[in-house]
Amino acid sequence: MQKRKKSKHYHITSFQIIILGFLSVILIGSLMLMLPIAARSGKGASFSDALFTATSAVCVTGLVIHDTATYWSMFGQGIILLLIQIGGMGIVTIAVSIAAVSGRKIGLMQRSTMQEAIAAPNVGGIVRRTKFILKTAISVELIGTAVLAPVFCRDFGIFKGIWYALFHSVSAFCNAGFDLIGVKQPFSSLTSYSVQPVVNITIMALIIIGGIGFLTWEDIKNNTWHFKKYRMQSKVILTVTGTLILLPAIYFYFFEFSQMPFAERVWTALFQSVTPRTAGFNTADLTRVSEVGQMLIIILMLTGGSPGSTAGGMKTTTLAVLVSCALSVFRKKEHAHFFKRRIPDNTIRNAATIFLMYITLFLAGGMIISGIENIPLITALFETASAIGTVGLSLGITPELGIVSHMILICLMFFGRVGGLTLIFAAISEKASNGSKYPQEKITVG
Amino acid sequence: MQKRKKSKHYHITSFQIIILGFLSVILIGSLMLMLPIAARSGKGASFSDALFTATSAVCVTGLVIHDTATYWSMFGQGIILLLIQIGGMGIVTIAVSIAAVSGRKIGLMQRSTMQEAIAAPNVGGIVRRTKFILKTAISVELIGTAVLAPVFCRDFGIFKGIWYALFHSVSAFCNAGFDLIGVKQPFSSLTSYSVQPVVNITIMALIIIGGIGFLTWEDIKNNTWHFKKYRMQSKVILTVTGTLILLPAIYFYFFEFSQMPFAERVWTALFQSVTPRTAGFNTADLTRVSEVGQMLIIILMLTGGSPGSTAGGMKTTTLAVLVSCALSVFRKKEHAHFFKRRIPDNTIRNAATIFLMYITLFLAGGMIISGIENIPLITALFETASAIGTVGLSLGITPELGIVSHMILICLMFFGRVGGLTLIFAAISEKASNGSKYPQEKITVG
Ligand SMILES: [K+]
Ligand SMILES: [K+]
Numbered sequence: 001m002q003k004r005k006k007s008k009h010y011h012i013t014s015f016q017i018i019i020l021g022f023l024s025v026i027l028i029g030s031l032m033l034m035l036p037i038a039a040r041s042g043k044g045a046s047f048s049d050a051l052f053t054a055t056s057a058v059c060v061t062g063l064v065i066h067d068t069a070t071y072w073s074m075f076g077q078g079i080i081l082l083l084i085q086i087g088g089m090g091i092v093t094i095a096v097s098i099a100a101v102s103g104r105k106i107g108l109m110q111r112s113t114m115q116e117a118i119a120a121p122n123v124g125g126i127v128r129r130t131k132f133i134l135k136t137a138i139s140v141e142l143i144g145t146a147v148l149a150p151v152f153c154r155d156f157g158i159f160k161g162i163w164y165a166l167f168h169s170v171s172a173f174c175n176a177g178f179d180l181i182g183v184k185q186p187f188s189s190l191t192s193y194s195v196q197p198v199v200n201i202t203i204m205a206l207i208i209i210g211g212i213g214f215l216t217w218e219d220i221k222n223n224t225w226h227f228k229k230y231r232m233q234s235k236v237i238l239t240v241t242g243t244l245i246l247l248p249a250i251y252f253y254f255f256e257f258s259q260m261p262f263a264e265r266v267w268t269a270l271f272q273s274v275t276p277r278t279a280g281f282n283t284a285d286l287t288r289v290s291e292v293g294q295m296l297i298i299i300l301m302l303t304g305g306s307p308g309s310t311a312g313g314m315k316t317t318t319l320a321v322l323v324s325c326a327l328s329v330f331r332k333k334e335h336a337h338f339f340k341r342r343i344p345d346n347t348i349r350n351a352a353t354i355f356l357m358y359i360t361l362f363l364a365g366g367m368i369i370s371g372i373e374n375i376p377l378i379t380a381l382f383e384t385a386s387a388i389g390t391v392g393l394s395l396g397i398t399p400e401l402g403i404v405s406h407m408i409l410i411c412l413m414f415f416g417r418v419g420g421l422t423l424i425f426a427a428i429s430e431k432a433s434n435g436s437k438y439p440q441e442k443i444t445v446g
Numbered sequence: 447m448q449k450r451k452k453s454k455h456y457h458i459t460s461f462q463i464i465i466l467g468f469l470s471v472i473l474i475g476s477l478m479l480m481l482p483i484a485a486r487s488g489k490g491a492s493f494s495d496a497l498f499t500a501t502s503a504v505c506v507t508g509l510v511i512h513d514t515a516t517y518w519s520m521f522g523q524g525i526i527l528l529l530i531q532i533g534g535m536g537i538v539t540i541a542v543s544i545a546a547v548s549g550r551k552i553g554l555m556q557r558s559t560m561q562e563a564i565a566a567p568n569v570g571g572i573v574r575r576t577k578f579i580l581k582t583a584i585s586v587e588l589i590g591t592a593v594l595a596p597v598f599c600r601d602f603g604i605f606k607g608i609w610y611a612l613f614h615s616v617s618a619f620c621n622a623g624f625d626l627i628g629v630k631q632p633f634s635s636l637t638s639y640s641v642q643p644v645v646n647i648t649i650m651a652l653i654i655i656g657g658i659g660f661l662t663w664e665d666i667k668n669n670t671w672h673f674k675k676y677r678m679q680s681k682v683i684l685t686v687t688g689t690l691i692l693l694p695a696i697y698f699y700f701f702e703f704s705q706m707p708f709a710e711r712v713w714t715a716l717f718q719s720v721t722p723r724t725a726g727f728n729t730a731d732l733t734r735v736s737e738v739g740q741m742l743i744i745i746l747m748l749t750g751g752s753p754g755s756t757a758g759g760m761k762t763t764t765l766a767v768l769v770s771c772a773l774s775v776f777r778k779k780e781h782a783h784f785f786k787r788r789i790p791d792n793t794i795r796n797a798a799t800i801f802l803m804y805i806t807l808f809l810a811g812g813m814i815i816s817g818i819e820n821i822p823l824i825t826a827l828f829e830t831a832s833a834i835g836t837v838g839l840s841l842g843i844t845p846e847l848g849i850v851s852h853m854i855l856i857c858l859m860f861f862g863r864v865g866g867l868t869l870i871f872a873a874i875s876e877k878a879s880n881g882s883k884y885p886q887e888k889i890t891v892g
Contacts, residue, residue: 255817290817291816291822291823292813292816292817292823294823295809295813295823296813299809322798322802323802325795325798325799325802326798326799326802326803328795329795329796329799329867330799330870330871332871336795341885342885345791345795348794348795348798349771349774349775349782349791349794350775351798352768352771352772352794352797352798352801353768353771353772353775353776355798355801355802356768356769356771356772356801357772359805363741363745367738367741367742370737370738371701371736371738376737377737377738377740377741377824378823378824421775424776425776425778439787439788
């Protein structure tokens, strides 16, 4: 925690800037989506529908009330794609990028906000970092578009094919999960491409690259194959990401998709394992997955992607820190550690707090929605986990829910994208810590 | 953590003593329950049924495969009651009590084991404490028996009535949840007494007294109404216990039992709120409660009672420490605190570890049972939460489960009663901590 001198008035923290930035973009996006030209019907969406869609796009969630391809016009889809790109990259990244490109001087306040937004370890070199992030993101998205274009051009013609390739490349890279394949069948996501290798591989690659975080790219770029030289955080992210793709894929292969032919079974198992930790596309009908499989997806959705990435959720590092904390307790070590690096005690407190917040909000939201909508609890929990993990997978109930449930999902999406701590730090004004004045007293747990 | 010099061989830790103690009593109990005279049929139970029942009794859980009243003979019921009393008071408490009463000298090792078993803050005065615990427990159980006797004597005659009063008093005080009312209708628990004020008040009082912990009694005895003078831990326990009785009762009153007449509604709401945090009696048919209500009960079951009590589960203090940790993070304090006392960082790591372990085991167990038995996930999760919280509430599936599921429940009951950390400390030999040798490195969470 840095302590900065500040005047009592007119002070706005970097956390508040991030929150206000997200809120403004959501509001502007909602108004744009209410324009008559945004919907195919030519009537414009209601405020609550527009707000839900804009929040879902900016928070890169992908939960939708209306099928994106059949309800929104090309203009509306363009707005949604723009909101995804802004939300995915982080509003501040975009803002400072523009400032940097336009040659204006960037102040310390902006740099510090940047640092919070991309979860960088320090303020130094933040502008260089931002340029690297922007360049990499655009390159990856364009490569993704180029690879996807032939498939979509074959299916939808040249113009629409290129638009589809761009839309899905950006949506996958930003882990947004919005799709336009609803023209085949509304809300069908990528199920019609479940055995198409190019679409499978490209979308999975984009999801993973987008989800491991900007700082991990830097490590990969700087240290290539020398894994030992990576930052501890990058090592943790890559290890956890790999594990959380492989293990669920094995489960899905053996227990969920056993009636499929071999090739489809492998693709489907792998894709359904990559997607729940915040991407939100699906190539299998999730309502047909067993309740145990749905619960596994809920756990993956709550876990989410990695910090400083386009992904939301509790974060892979949070889970890793908790596991490492447990191992240190089991082995009676005084400190938790990863790859021979000690984890600060403060980080463990933060991780425990985030874990508790996610579990509480996900359960409370699901129980309220299940109660007022009279739907099965597991279905409601699936939807709230999807919202708070900014995933966008759905068992199909979102369009039918009432306004209160939609508001709950909007709040959960916002919480999941902005990050619980950012939200709370923005709400509660900073104070010097004084807890240590109190004498220590033991309390027994467990 | 105390560090003690020890020889490499023949060393047995207090954690190992506690585990071995519980295991021996369970094994002896199982063998006794296999005797032909233990069952009404005169054939004796199978080993797996006897093991399940003995584990359930020693771990004061109350999950049963056979209805206690109709399957077991008076001898079998006596064995079960003895196992409940031993398990509830803690094996070590009993062992050392006997030693103390018989006038033998008690060594440091025994005192230190005692300390772990009753979660006392220090070794000093441990024998005096044990006598106080034993005296209080017996007094409370006898008072409970005396109050319940008239009701049961009216319903079942003098001899059976007194036996029933004793059985239910001990079972309630030890938070065991075993009952003999199955003579009216098997597995009906206390539903036939749902509007009987004496039974309601007495059982609830016994549950609460047994569940707040031995050390809290001491505080209440020493400081009577001077709440400010209480230990921080006692304050936390009483506050959390009160909150976790009141809030769920309000929910149950308004959302679950609204079709009942007023008096029954109040009693039922209150009783169903007191019982899930490890007692396990029920006065309402839980299969009729909504899924949201069942989820609320699952959360209460996982939370459990208070440390150093007859109750199991994750413990009220663990929940409180996590909430306090979250508040300290929100307010950017360097340390978590309660009632102007600082909580050691170590305790927060332990609490996060226990929370993670309980959630993981409860989910994993429920998912496996749901998968292999092909039952709804929420029903299976209800059963695993009941086992790991040593509660004993059931949606009625336990008797029908297969041997693998029974083994999973046995392991969860044992884990819940012994406490996850005791189990792991017993398995992993102590080592000096060396984690601090590593340099610290930041990692971003959430
Ligand atoms: K998403
Ligand atoms: K119980």
